[in-house]
Amino acid sequence: MALMITDECINCDVCEPECPNHAISQGAEIYEIDPELCTECVGHFNEPQCQQVCPVDCIPLDPDRKESKETLMDRYIRITAKA
Ligand code: SF4
Ligand code: SF4
Secondary structure: OOEOOOOOOOOOOOOHHHOOOOOEEEOOOOEEEOOOOOOOOOOOOOOOHHHHHOOOOOOOEOOOOOOOHHHHHHHHHHHHHHO
């Protein structure tokens, strides 16, 4: 499952540099996660790094994007191969 940022985001910019996949960016109003780049940090870390640092706890799993560990690992491999 990719993660998503809710409208409780206060634009503090703490999460963006923590993402190993560069999936987080400033959107029109709040920060956003590109689901095509988010691996839940699979391949890099045991825990989603953005969730760990968000001061207002506004980065839940996106219920519309349920993905298996294998799918996330495949994405990690694809992203790192491109890098
Ligand atoms: Fe980036 Fe990991 Fe957060 Fe996904 S869970 S947006 S890969 S820091
Ligand atoms: Fe928004 Fe949380 Fe990221 Fe700060 S850490 S920009 S509040 S999502």
